[in-house]
Amino acid sequence: MIEKRPTPSGGLVFLTSALAILAALVVAGLFFWAYGASPLHAYRLILQGALGSKLGLAETVRRAIPLLLCGVGLALAFRALFWNIGAEGQLLLGAVAATWVALFSKLPEPLLIPMMLVLGFLAGAIWALIPALLKARLGINDVITTLMMNYIAMYLVLYLIHGPWKGPQMRGFAYTDFFPKAAWLPLIPGTRIHWLTLILGLLAALGVYLLIARTKQGFEIRVIGENPEAARFAGMSYTRTVLIVMALSGGLAGLAGVGEVGGVHHLLRQPEQISLGYGYTAIIVAWLARRNPLAVILTALLLGVIMAGGDVIKASLGLPFQLVNMFNGLILAFLISGEILMRYRFSFKSRRREWAGRLG
Amino acid sequence: MAERLEMRGIVKRFPGVVANDGVDFSAKAGEIHALLGENGAGKTTLMRILYGIYQPDEGEIYLDGRAIRVRSPAEALSLGIGMVHQHFRLVPTLSVEENVVLGLRGGLSPFPNLRRVREKLREIARDYGLEVNPQAKLFELSVGEQQRVEILKALYRQVRILIMDEPTSVLTPQEVERLFSTLRSLVEAGLTVIFITHKLDEVLEVSDRVTVLRKGKVVATLPTGEADKAMLARLMVGREVVFRLDKGPTKRGEKLLEVRDLRALNDRGLPAIRGLSFDLFGGEILGVAGVAGNGQKELVEVLTGLRRATAGRVLFFGKDLTNRSPSEIAAAGVAHIPEERLRRGLVPEMSVAENLVLKGYRLPPFSRGLFLNQRAIISHAKEAISAYQIMTPSPNSPAKLLSGGNIQRLILARELSGSPRLIIAAHPTYGLDVGATEQIRGLLLKQRELGAGVLLISEDLEEIMGLSDRILVLFAGQAMGLMEAEEAAREELGLLMAGAGSRTRKESSEG
């Protein structure tokens, strides 16, 4: 018995996802209520704040950029059945590489931004290739290694900003100096949307979609993700595919890091300020999109709304931003619980089919 | 002597198959009772019913004259019935004594007195020749030792009936000897041993009585002393007329495949192919007959690049293909219809069209540069679907929606496209309905007409005899004989398959 779960219809998938979000909204609503705020009022405020005004919309999009880049990479990795939980660390490495280019590379000004992007991508890719190699060559669990690499990356950033890269102009604060203006990613005027990274994210979504759906390599990724044994039988290389997938996945997360330091902060600072857990939230983004890179565009925006909404309720209702984390946890829990419902509904049929498959 | 165990009129149906069809079986205290039959004859099913894994659809079981119902293995154990499966039920990281006490309820104390367990195990081990270090971890033990632990586990639970399912298939000849002496001392102590096997020599060597099953029915029960090898072989394989397929005369072409002194290990690291040599020509079907587990699986895997040969050579059109990668071998013109269709032959989540190019996707017209050519893939799928009569809603439907016969048609369509010169077909009709079986056999014959060579591995003797031009009998990883199919007699094949005639297995075990 290899696969008991036939693909549920698109409508059912959408319905389960919507129900998971709805259930999370209801539970979170109880908290608004407990804090003396009407849930409906709160949700209206969030929607208005995150989508109703130009500024709010811009903030939503800004939040969605790193989620998009990381989410596309994760969707790709999950497709090949590689559990990349390490987008957070890969993002930080991208930020580190960009900072090095901006502050220490002494490159001519016009080259700064292109090199930040290139090296940021490479740094994220290399960070992701370590767990990829460990899994492909030694069979070491990818979940654990990618997770541990996150914390190593985090402390690397802390080390840099407290130690060698600590900015002389920062009067003792643990930041690097500000990047030179030439290393600031261009913004859409009046917003904080660093559009270059946004475009790269959209291109990545499209590119990864095409990679998976249209190319020979993508074909191998899908076969390996669905049935590694059949892939071996058909003569496909697991190691090569996993390395390619993780280089791209980590590289895209690295780009997200470049976007955050180059487009928003313009310096390297505390890891939790650079990222706000984008690398983890992107897991929800990819999962909600059912590993489809194009759907990631939508789910990244959705989670962007939630994060921007967190700012709104903090500002106008005085409720803690941590509601966002809680809400995300709820969505994720309901989402995976919902999947079993899809499975149950189909398991009876598929079991019969299994017998048919075995006995003709 | 009275019967300790009686099973009367046991019927067990699985979808599409009657595995046991009114089986009567009985066993006495103090006897080794062999249960003989080909693969699929229903031996293991019958014993799984006795051990409580399956529930019979009809029939009764009596133990010491009292009717019993065995609802679970735990209940079987409490009734004194133990079973040693082909795949051991042992936890590799636990020690021997821990495996023995696993799941035992030991009164109120949560602390198993492992020292007492150890002593008792030593005692049992001494009595029956089952020595094994009680503190060793299971993964450190050889297969033979692991089997001893399984027997110890049953004896520790004080079973009176011990079922051994094909116990020798994983053992070396020395270990077989040792096992037999253990079994003899067990029955001397009054136990009943039921010994499932398909090997005639073993029946004659160790058992007191033998029951022969064929196609779910008992053919005979007789004292071993009254049986001989030829008689048992005849009982086991039957006397049915071999149905001849409509097949043209052999037009033997040039030599395609030359296998010389091939050796390979199985998954457990034991020799599985031991110096095998044969040739295969274009325009012929070479059938490989043999009971499962005699090296067929390993042979297929070595020839297709999925398993390393430890020695010997495989030449294809004179070109050395030994230990090349699966894709190189496929590219050279070798097609493979795998044994495990669902696990290896198919990606269930992907579409029929994509499954049809699982190997061909690298080459034009299915890809151009880095990209796949969807249009070519779909049009190829449409052609294949109509040519091979694959029943599917559309080329884009996921492959897992197909029935077994259609899955096999799909795999054949894929493997036969690109006109392979050699087709390695492992159990190509296993589990298929009559229509699909006929069609798949026809397809293989057509490839033969076209001049391709076919290596046909099957446990279905009729299929082998009906389709093949020549027949190679494999036993214990060696060729027991190679004969023209026209001249092959069923009984002779049965004897060779059972390793009878010579004790090749033992004589060459050092080789």
Next chain:
Amino acid sequence: MGWETWLIGTISRALAYGTPLLLGTLGEIYAERSGVLNLGVEGMMIMGAFTAFATAYTTGDPWLGLLVAAAVGGGFSLIHAFVSITLRANQIVSGLALTMLGLGLAGVLGRGWEGKPLEAALPTITVPYLSGIPGLGPSLFVEQNGLVYLAAGLAVVLWFVLYKTRIGISIRAVGEDPATADAMGVNVFRTRYLCVLLGGLLAGLGGGYLSVAYRPAWTEGMTAGMGWIVIALTIFAFWNPLLGLVGAYFFGALYHLSYRLQPWTSPELLKAMPYVFAILVLVLVARGTLKRRMSAPAALCEPYVRGEE
């Protein structure tokens, strides 16, 4: 300051900081030994930290606080148990969800509790006689929390249970080969539920220790990645409670030294060591017989369904 005082201080702080790590690790070892990876430790610990603080602050009883913390941690772990064992959903994602949920919920509930002084902190004890032992006495037995000894004792007990009792044999069998354990009459589901629950109780307790004993105050995010060190420690300890004890104090010492050694080396790099060690350990045991002897339970992360082989 003499080197003796320095050493005594270091060992004493290593025990203090190592204790919540140890509690969390013991629980995670049991959960993983039964085949369930729970990445929600951070979430359960922070919930434990908050509820212990809130209870102790309100009632003035730190022990009651610890009890509530354990109960809340246990309750949280049952979410994971239900989702991953009964619903058979992905353990990795479920654990991550639990961490997000815990961090978020503790942050939401804990707003307004920050900066309040906890007068009812867990009292420290100085063990009579033993503290007088020259050398180790002062570092081990002066002004420590009772919980430090409780955790250390628990490590020994849990080691004994895991390796020397029927329960332990069943747990290890369930995590290694649930089908065989089931065939031998072990209740796989109950075993897994109980192990995950134990993990939650201990993680909650460890979190509670942080806020009522180690540093009697509540700050948002005060576990600061401790739950992830627990995950690393579980591997570092080869899923063995006694090695968990050693590892927890070792990491505790490392943490303390990261401040003490500041003039010579970067505290951040020292703090990254637990994670580096965890990866190195995995690389070390990836090959050969060590793999069988020391590596993760074979059925870790795999939901069990009867009748599937």
